Amino acid sequence: MANILDFETVALADDKDAIVIIDQTLLPGETKLIELRTAKEIWDAIYLLQVRGAPAIGVTAGFGIYILMKHTKAETFDEFMTEFKEKKDYLDSSRPTAVNLSWALNRMEQLVLKVTDNGRNYNRQELITAMKNESEAIKAEDIEVCRRIGEYGLTLVKEGDGILTHCNAGKLCACKYGTATAPIYLGHEKGYNFRVFCDETRPLLQGARLTAYELHSAGIDTTVICDNMSASVMQKGWVDAVFVGCDRVAANGDVANKIGTSVVATVAARYGVPFYVCAPTSTIDINTLTGADINIEQREPMEVTEMWYEKRMAPEGVKVYNPAFDVTDNSLIAGIVTEYGILRAPYDKAIKELFY
Ligand code: MRU
Numbered sequence: 099m100a101n102i103l104d105f106e107t108v109a110l111a112d113d114k115d116a117i118v119i120i121d122q123t124l125l126p127g128e129t130k131l132i133e134l135r136t137a138k139e140i141w142d143a144i145y146l147l148q149v150r151g152a153p154a155i156g157v158t159a160g161f162g163i164y165i166l167m168k169h170t171k172a173e174t175f176d177e178f179m180t181e182f183k184e185k186k187d188y189l190d191s192s193r194p195t196a197v198n199l200s201w202a203l204n205r206m207e208q209l210v211l212k213v214t215d216n217g218r219n220y221n222r223q224e225l226i227t228a229m230k231n232e233s234e235a236i237k238a239e240d241i242e243v244c245r246r247i248g249e250y251g252l253t254l255v256k257e258g259d260g261i262l263t264h265c266n267a268g269k270l271c272a273c274k275y276g277t278a279t280a281p282i283y284l285g286h287e288k289g290y291n292f293r294v295f296c297d298e299t300r301p302l303l304q305g306a307r308l309t310a311y312e313l314h315s316a317g318i319d320t321t322v323i324c325d326n327m328s329a330s331v332m333q334k335g336w337v338d339a340v341f342v343g344c345d346r347v348a349a350n351g352d353v354a355n356k357i358g359t360s361v362v363a364t365v366a367a368r369y370g371v372p373f374y375v376c377a378p379t380s381t382i383d384i385n386t387l388t389g390a391d392i393n394i395e396q397r398e399p400m401e402v403t404e405m406w407y408e409k410r411m412a413p414e415g416v417k418v419y420n421p422a423f424d425v426t427d428n429s430l431i432a433g434i435v436t437e438y439g440i441l442r443a444p445y446d447k448a449i450k451e452l453f454y
Contacts, residue, residue, distance in 0.1 A: 102129060102315050107270055108149060108157045108237065114230065115168065117161045119149040122270060126311040134158075137166055137188055144192040144199070147302065151271020152345045152381055153240050156198030159189050160233035163206050168226055175217035178225070182210060194393040195354055195423050196345040197383045202236055241274045243378045246437040248280025251341060251376060254433065254440070255281060255292070259338040262295040262328060262366075265356035266308035267343025267376060277376035278341040279313065281435075286318050293319045295337060299356060300325050301402045301420065328362050332369040340366050340373045341435075347375070347382040351428030351445020352389025357421055363430040372432035379436050384453050389425030397422050 102125070109118045116133040123146060124130050132148065134140045140162040143149050149158050166185045172178035186203045193199060206229060213228045214220050255261065267278035275283050285292055294313055299305035306322045313320040323331060331337055340362055344355040353359075353375050366373040386392055399418035404410045412418070434441040434448075441448040 100129065102126070102312055103269060105129060105131070107154050107273055108161065110161055110165075110234070115165055117158060117165065119143060119158065120270070121148045122150055122308060123148050125270075125307055134162070135165070137162075137185055140166075140189060141192045144189075150304070151266060151276075152196035152198040152343065153244070153272035153277065153378060154270070155193065155196050156202035156380060157233075157237045157240055157273060159199050159202040160206055160236040162189050163203060164226075164229045164233040167229060170222070170226075172222065175214055175220035178220065178222070179210070179217070182207070193395055195395045196381075197386075198345075198378075198380050201380045205236065206232060237273055240272055240378070243380075243437040244272050244275035244277055244280045245284070247277055247376050247378065247435050248275050248284040250437075250440050251278075251281030251374065251435045252284050254372070254374060254435070255285065255290075255339050257285075257290045258292070259290075260293045260295065260331075260336045262297070262331065262337045262340045262362065262371075263309060264297040264305060264340075264342050264359050264362050265299045266304040266312075267341075268309050268312045270308045270312055271343060276312075277343040277378065279309070280376065281341060282313065282318060283316065286316060291319065293321070293336070295328075295331055296320060296322050297325050297328060297358065297362065298322055299358060301405065303406060304356065325358050325361070329365045329369070332365060332371050337366075337369075337371050340371055342373075342375055344375050344377050344381055345423055346386060346392050347377050347434065347449070348386045348388050348392060349384045349446060349449055350388050351431060351434065351441070351443070351449060352392075353377070353426045353428070353431065353434075354389065354392045354394065354423045355426065357424050360424045360426040360430070363426045367430050373426075373430055374433050374435055375426070375431055376435045379438065379452065382436070382449060382452070384449065389427065392423075392425060394424070395422040396420060
Protein backbone atom coordinates (compact mmCIF):
# COMPACT_ATOMS: atom_id res chain seq x y z
CA MET A 99 0.00 0.00 0.00
CA ALA A 100 1.33 3.47 -0.88
CA ASN A 101 2.46 5.63 2.02
CA ILE A 102 0.44 8.84 2.57
CA LEU A 103 3.75 10.73 2.67
CA ASP A 104 4.37 9.82 -0.98
CA PHE A 105 1.33 11.81 -2.17
CA GLU A 106 1.39 15.53 -2.82
CA THR A 107 -1.06 17.49 -0.68
CA VAL A 108 -1.69 20.02 -3.49
CA ALA A 109 -0.36 19.90 -7.06
CA LEU A 110 -1.06 21.25 -10.53
CA ALA A 111 -2.39 18.57 -12.88
CA ASP A 112 -0.15 17.65 -15.83
CA ASP A 113 -2.41 19.58 -18.22
CA LYS A 114 -2.17 22.60 -15.84
CA ASP A 115 -5.95 22.97 -16.07
CA ALA A 116 -6.77 21.49 -12.67
CA ILE A 117 -5.55 21.33 -9.10
CA VAL A 118 -5.04 17.83 -7.74
CA ILE A 119 -5.55 17.38 -3.99
CA ILE A 120 -5.85 14.51 -1.56
CA ASP A 121 -9.44 14.58 -0.30
CA GLN A 122 -8.59 14.94 3.39
CA THR A 123 -12.16 14.33 4.55
CA LEU A 124 -11.71 10.66 3.61
CA LEU A 125 -8.44 10.08 5.47
CA PRO A 126 -7.19 7.87 6.94
CA GLY A 127 -9.63 5.28 5.56
CA GLU A 128 -9.26 6.13 1.89
CA THR A 129 -6.57 7.97 -0.06
CA LYS A 130 -8.36 9.53 -3.00
CA LEU A 131 -6.96 12.19 -5.30
CA ILE A 132 -9.51 14.60 -6.73
CA GLU A 133 -9.26 17.25 -9.45
CA LEU A 134 -10.58 20.78 -9.00
CA ARG A 135 -11.28 22.62 -12.25
CA THR A 136 -14.00 25.18 -11.61
CA ALA A 137 -14.22 28.09 -9.18
CA LYS A 138 -17.05 26.31 -7.34
CA GLU A 139 -15.04 23.10 -7.03
CA ILE A 140 -12.10 25.01 -5.57
CA TRP A 141 -14.33 27.02 -3.20
CA ASP A 142 -16.12 23.88 -2.00
CA ALA A 143 -12.87 21.95 -1.50
CA ILE A 144 -11.54 24.70 0.75
CA TYR A 145 -14.81 25.22 2.64
CA LEU A 146 -15.41 21.49 3.14
CA LEU A 147 -11.81 20.98 4.32
CA GLN A 148 -10.95 18.55 1.53
CA VAL A 149 -7.86 20.72 1.40
CA ARG A 150 -7.11 22.51 4.64
CA GLY A 151 -4.46 24.04 6.86
CA ALA A 152 -3.27 27.59 6.30
CA PRO A 153 -0.29 27.00 3.95
CA ALA A 154 -2.10 24.40 1.81
CA ILE A 155 -5.08 26.74 1.44
CA GLY A 156 -2.69 29.48 0.26
CA VAL A 157 -1.05 27.19 -2.31
CA THR A 158 -4.49 26.08 -3.54
CA ALA A 159 -5.62 29.69 -3.91
CA GLY A 160 -2.49 30.55 -5.92
CA PHE A 161 -3.01 27.63 -8.29
CA GLY A 162 -6.76 28.32 -8.30
CA ILE A 163 -6.62 31.89 -9.52
CA TYR A 164 -4.08 30.84 -12.17
CA ILE A 165 -6.20 28.04 -13.64
CA LEU A 166 -9.36 30.14 -13.47
CA MET A 167 -7.71 32.95 -15.47
CA LYS A 168 -5.73 30.72 -17.79
CA HIS A 169 -8.36 30.64 -20.54
CA THR A 170 -9.61 34.20 -20.16
CA LYS A 171 -10.73 35.96 -23.32
CA ALA A 172 -10.06 39.41 -21.84
CA GLU A 173 -8.84 41.68 -24.63
CA THR A 174 -7.84 44.56 -22.38
CA PHE A 175 -6.20 44.93 -18.99
CA ASP A 176 -9.40 46.39 -17.54
CA GLU A 177 -11.43 43.39 -18.70
CA PHE A 178 -8.75 41.10 -17.26
CA MET A 179 -8.78 42.87 -13.88
CA THR A 180 -12.57 42.83 -13.62
CA GLU A 181 -12.59 39.08 -14.16
CA PHE A 182 -9.55 38.55 -11.91
CA LYS A 183 -11.06 40.51 -9.00
CA GLU A 184 -14.39 38.71 -9.24
CA LYS A 185 -12.66 35.29 -9.06
CA LYS A 186 -10.23 36.45 -6.39
CA ASP A 187 -13.05 37.73 -4.14
CA TYR A 188 -14.99 34.52 -4.63
CA LEU A 189 -12.07 32.27 -3.64
CA ASP A 190 -11.21 34.61 -0.77
CA SER A 191 -14.71 34.14 0.67
CA SER A 192 -14.27 30.38 1.19
CA ARG A 193 -12.74 30.65 4.68
CA PRO A 194 -12.08 33.76 6.77
CA THR A 195 -9.45 32.97 9.39
CA ALA A 196 -6.36 31.57 7.66
CA VAL A 197 -4.61 34.65 6.31
CA ASN A 198 -2.60 32.60 3.79
CA LEU A 199 -5.69 32.51 1.57
CA SER A 200 -5.81 36.27 1.02
CA TRP A 201 -2.02 36.50 1.26
CA ALA A 202 -1.61 34.20 -1.78
CA LEU A 203 -4.39 35.93 -3.74
CA ASN A 204 -2.94 39.38 -3.00
CA ARG A 205 0.48 38.15 -4.05
CA MET A 206 -0.98 37.01 -7.38
CA GLU A 207 -2.64 40.39 -7.83
CA GLN A 208 0.62 42.21 -7.12
CA LEU A 209 2.27 40.02 -9.74
CA VAL A 210 -0.38 40.94 -12.34
CA LEU A 211 0.19 44.64 -11.66
CA LYS A 212 3.97 44.25 -11.82
CA VAL A 213 4.08 42.17 -15.01
CA THR A 214 1.74 44.56 -16.84
CA ASP A 215 3.42 47.67 -15.44
CA ASN A 216 0.13 48.59 -13.75
CA GLY A 217 -1.87 47.83 -16.87
CA ARG A 218 0.26 49.87 -19.25
CA ASN A 219 1.72 46.80 -20.93
CA TYR A 220 -0.92 44.06 -21.22
CA ASN A 221 0.17 40.88 -22.96
CA ARG A 222 -2.29 38.16 -22.07
CA GLN A 223 -0.11 35.14 -22.81
CA GLU A 224 2.90 36.57 -21.03
CA LEU A 225 0.74 37.36 -18.01
CA ILE A 226 -0.73 33.86 -17.80
CA THR A 227 2.75 32.32 -17.97
CA ALA A 228 3.92 34.64 -15.19
CA MET A 229 0.90 33.62 -13.08
CA LYS A 230 1.72 29.95 -13.54
CA ASN A 231 5.32 30.55 -12.46
CA GLU A 232 4.26 32.59 -9.44
CA SER A 233 1.78 29.96 -8.25
CA GLU A 234 4.47 27.30 -8.55
CA ALA A 235 6.88 29.56 -6.66
CA ILE A 236 4.38 29.87 -3.78
CA LYS A 237 4.40 26.09 -3.47
CA ALA A 238 8.18 25.72 -3.80
CA GLU A 239 8.74 28.42 -1.19
CA ASP A 240 6.35 26.69 1.19
CA ILE A 241 8.56 23.60 1.17
CA GLU A 242 11.71 25.62 1.82
CA VAL A 243 10.05 27.77 4.50
CA CYS A 244 8.77 24.73 6.37
CA ARG A 245 12.20 23.10 6.27
CA ARG A 246 13.74 26.21 7.81
CA ILE A 247 11.04 26.34 10.49
CA GLY A 248 11.94 22.72 11.21
CA GLU A 249 15.62 23.56 11.63
CA TYR A 250 14.93 26.42 14.05
CA GLY A 251 12.31 24.37 15.89
CA LEU A 252 14.71 21.49 16.33
CA THR A 253 17.02 23.70 18.41
CA LEU A 254 14.23 23.93 21.01
CA VAL A 255 14.06 20.20 21.78
CA LYS A 256 16.42 17.30 22.41
CA GLU A 257 16.63 13.61 21.70
CA GLY A 258 13.92 11.51 23.31
CA ASP A 259 11.66 14.47 24.12
CA GLY A 260 7.89 14.20 24.37
CA ILE A 261 6.13 16.65 22.07
CA LEU A 262 2.43 17.48 22.04
CA THR A 263 0.69 18.92 19.00
CA HIS A 264 -2.87 20.02 18.28
CA CYS A 265 -4.85 19.73 15.04
CA ASN A 266 -2.84 19.02 11.89
CA ALA A 267 0.04 21.31 11.10
CA GLY A 268 1.77 18.51 9.24
CA LYS A 269 2.59 17.61 5.67
CA LEU A 270 -1.15 17.52 4.97
CA CYS A 271 -1.51 21.21 5.82
CA ALA A 272 1.41 22.26 3.64
CA CYS A 273 3.50 20.69 0.90
CA LYS A 274 6.22 18.86 2.79
CA TYR A 275 7.36 18.79 6.46
CA GLY A 276 4.37 20.86 7.67
CA THR A 277 5.01 23.65 10.16
CA ALA A 278 4.57 22.28 13.69
CA THR A 279 5.66 18.84 12.53
CA ALA A 280 8.75 20.10 10.67
CA PRO A 281 11.01 19.87 13.76
CA ILE A 282 9.57 16.41 14.40
CA TYR A 283 10.30 15.16 10.87
CA LEU A 284 13.79 16.66 10.81
CA GLY A 285 14.56 15.24 14.27
CA HIS A 286 13.25 11.87 13.15
CA GLU A 287 15.68 11.91 10.21
CA LYS A 288 18.47 12.39 12.76
CA GLY A 289 17.21 9.52 14.95
CA TYR A 290 15.94 11.71 17.81
CA ASN A 291 13.26 9.21 18.92
CA PHE A 292 10.63 11.76 19.84
CA ARG A 293 7.41 10.62 21.50
CA VAL A 294 4.57 12.60 19.95
CA PHE A 295 1.13 13.14 21.49
CA CYS A 296 -1.56 14.14 18.99
CA ASP A 297 -4.69 15.78 20.38
CA GLU A 298 -7.61 14.24 18.54
CA THR A 299 -8.94 17.78 17.87
CA ARG A 300 -12.71 17.85 18.15
CA PRO A 301 -14.94 18.28 16.27
CA LEU A 302 -13.29 17.42 12.94
CA LEU A 303 -10.53 15.21 14.32
CA GLN A 304 -7.62 16.56 12.29
CA GLY A 305 -5.22 15.36 15.00
CA ALA A 306 -6.48 11.79 15.20
CA ARG A 307 -7.24 11.36 11.49
CA LEU A 308 -4.42 13.33 9.88
CA THR A 309 -1.49 14.10 12.20
CA ALA A 310 -1.50 10.67 13.81
CA TYR A 311 -1.78 9.11 10.36
CA GLU A 312 1.12 10.92 8.78
CA LEU A 313 3.47 10.70 11.78
CA HIS A 314 2.69 7.03 12.34
CA SER A 315 3.23 6.39 8.61
CA ALA A 316 6.64 8.02 8.95
CA GLY A 317 7.55 5.56 11.71
CA ILE A 318 7.42 8.16 14.52
CA ASP A 319 6.33 7.10 18.03
CA THR A 320 2.78 8.53 17.97
CA THR A 321 0.04 8.48 20.63
CA VAL A 322 -3.46 9.87 20.10
CA ILE A 323 -5.06 11.53 23.11
CA CYS A 324 -8.52 13.03 23.51
CA ASP A 325 -8.55 16.80 23.77
CA ASN A 326 -9.32 16.65 27.48
CA MET A 327 -6.18 14.62 28.25
CA SER A 328 -3.45 17.21 27.72
CA ALA A 329 -3.33 18.09 31.44
CA SER A 330 -3.04 14.44 32.31
CA VAL A 331 0.00 13.79 30.07
CA MET A 332 1.68 17.05 31.13
CA GLN A 333 1.07 16.30 34.82
CA LYS A 334 2.88 13.01 34.33
CA GLY A 335 5.89 14.83 32.85
CA TRP A 336 5.54 13.17 29.46
CA VAL A 337 5.57 16.40 27.47
CA ASP A 338 8.72 18.54 27.09
CA ALA A 339 7.37 20.97 24.50
CA VAL A 340 4.20 21.84 22.60
CA PHE A 341 4.41 22.72 18.91
CA VAL A 342 1.33 24.01 17.09
CA GLY A 343 0.71 25.68 13.75
CA CYS A 344 -1.43 28.76 13.27
CA ASP A 345 -3.87 30.41 10.90
CA ARG A 346 -3.10 34.03 11.67
CA VAL A 347 -0.65 35.81 13.95
CA ALA A 348 -1.70 39.33 14.90
CA ALA A 349 0.80 42.19 15.09
CA ASN A 350 1.02 41.79 18.89
CA GLY A 351 1.75 38.05 18.70
CA ASP A 352 -1.72 36.78 19.62
CA VAL A 353 -2.33 33.66 17.56
CA ALA A 354 -5.46 32.15 16.02
CA ASN A 355 -5.28 28.40 15.57
CA LYS A 356 -7.62 25.41 15.66
CA ILE A 357 -10.20 25.49 18.43
CA GLY A 358 -8.73 24.07 21.61
CA THR A 359 -5.23 25.47 21.06
CA SER A 360 -5.66 28.10 23.77
CA VAL A 361 -6.71 25.36 26.20
CA VAL A 362 -3.45 23.52 25.49
CA ALA A 363 -1.46 26.75 25.92
CA THR A 364 -3.15 27.44 29.25
CA VAL A 365 -2.51 23.92 30.51
CA ALA A 366 1.11 24.06 29.28
CA ALA A 367 1.67 27.29 31.24
CA ARG A 368 0.27 25.60 34.35
CA TYR A 369 2.75 22.72 34.05
CA GLY A 370 5.74 24.78 32.88
CA VAL A 371 5.85 23.20 29.41
CA PRO A 372 7.06 25.62 26.70
CA PHE A 373 4.38 26.33 24.11
CA TYR A 374 5.75 27.14 20.64
CA VAL A 375 3.86 28.37 17.59
CA CYS A 376 5.30 27.57 14.17
CA ALA A 377 4.43 30.28 11.68
CA PRO A 378 5.66 31.04 8.19
CA THR A 379 5.80 34.83 7.82
CA SER A 380 2.94 34.47 5.31
CA THR A 381 0.77 33.70 8.36
CA ILE A 382 1.73 36.87 10.22
CA ASP A 383 -0.78 39.64 9.56
CA ILE A 384 0.61 43.00 10.60
CA ASN A 385 -2.67 44.65 9.62
CA THR A 386 -4.53 42.77 12.34
CA LEU A 387 -3.50 44.47 15.56
CA THR A 388 -4.58 41.93 18.19
CA GLY A 389 -6.24 38.55 18.48
CA ALA A 390 -9.55 40.28 19.23
CA ASP A 391 -9.52 41.64 15.67
CA ILE A 392 -9.25 38.20 14.03
CA ASN A 393 -12.37 36.97 12.26
CA ILE A 394 -13.08 33.55 13.73
CA GLU A 395 -14.91 31.18 11.40
CA GLN A 396 -18.15 29.70 12.73
CA ARG A 397 -19.09 26.36 11.23
CA GLU A 398 -22.15 24.13 10.92
CA PRO A 399 -23.63 22.62 14.11
CA MET A 400 -23.75 19.18 12.47
CA GLU A 401 -19.95 18.98 12.64
CA VAL A 402 -20.35 18.76 16.42
CA THR A 403 -23.52 16.70 16.67
CA GLU A 404 -23.38 14.28 13.73
CA MET A 405 -20.25 14.22 11.65
CA TRP A 406 -17.97 11.26 12.49
CA TYR A 407 -20.73 9.51 14.43
CA GLU A 408 -22.80 6.64 13.09
CA LYS A 409 -25.87 8.24 14.58
CA ARG A 410 -26.51 11.77 15.76
CA MET A 411 -25.16 11.88 19.32
CA ALA A 412 -26.59 15.14 20.70
CA PRO A 413 -30.27 15.95 21.30
CA GLU A 414 -32.20 17.25 18.28
CA GLY A 415 -32.77 20.98 18.48
CA VAL A 416 -30.07 21.71 21.06
CA LYS A 417 -28.02 24.87 20.55
CA VAL A 418 -24.47 24.33 19.26
CA TYR A 419 -21.52 26.70 19.38
CA ASN A 420 -18.91 25.71 16.79
CA PRO A 421 -16.05 28.19 16.34
CA ALA A 422 -13.34 26.63 14.18
CA PHE A 423 -10.51 28.54 15.83
CA ASP A 424 -9.58 30.25 19.08
CA VAL A 425 -7.04 32.89 20.00
CA THR A 426 -4.07 32.17 22.22
CA ASP A 427 -2.85 35.17 24.15
CA ASN A 428 0.75 36.08 23.35
CA SER A 429 1.65 35.89 27.05
CA LEU A 430 1.27 32.10 26.88
CA ILE A 431 3.64 31.68 23.93
CA ALA A 432 7.30 30.78 24.61
CA GLY A 433 8.36 31.47 21.02
CA ILE A 434 7.05 31.92 17.48
CA VAL A 435 9.19 29.86 15.11
CA THR A 436 9.44 31.43 11.65
CA GLU A 437 11.63 30.72 8.65
CA TYR A 438 13.84 33.64 9.74
CA GLY A 439 14.33 32.52 13.33
CA ILE A 440 12.53 32.30 16.65
CA LEU A 441 10.62 35.37 17.77
CA ARG A 442 10.45 36.00 21.51
CA ALA A 443 8.36 38.39 23.62
CA PRO A 444 7.71 41.25 23.39
CA TYR A 445 6.16 40.06 20.14
CA ASP A 446 4.92 43.42 18.88
CA LYS A 447 8.54 44.57 18.79
CA ALA A 448 9.89 41.30 17.35
CA ILE A 449 7.25 41.27 14.60
CA LYS A 450 7.88 44.91 13.74
CA GLU A 451 11.60 44.21 13.40
CA LEU A 452 10.88 41.29 11.12
CA PHE A 453 8.70 43.31 8.74
CA TYR A 454 10.30 46.75 8.67
O1 MRU B 1 -9.73 23.93 9.99
P1 MRU B 1 -8.36 23.52 9.54
O2 MRU B 1 -8.15 22.05 9.53
O3 MRU B 1 -7.96 24.17 8.24
O4 MRU B 1 -7.41 24.13 10.68
C1 MRU B 1 -6.05 23.97 10.54
C2 MRU B 1 -5.28 24.51 11.68
O5 MRU B 1 -5.82 25.08 12.60
C3 MRU B 1 -3.81 24.38 11.58
O6 MRU B 1 -3.24 24.24 12.85
C4 MRU B 1 -3.28 25.68 10.95
O7 MRU B 1 -3.90 25.94 9.73
C5 MRU B 1 -1.84 25.64 10.78
S1 MRU B 1 -1.35 24.57 9.52
C6 MRU B 1 0.30 24.95 9.34
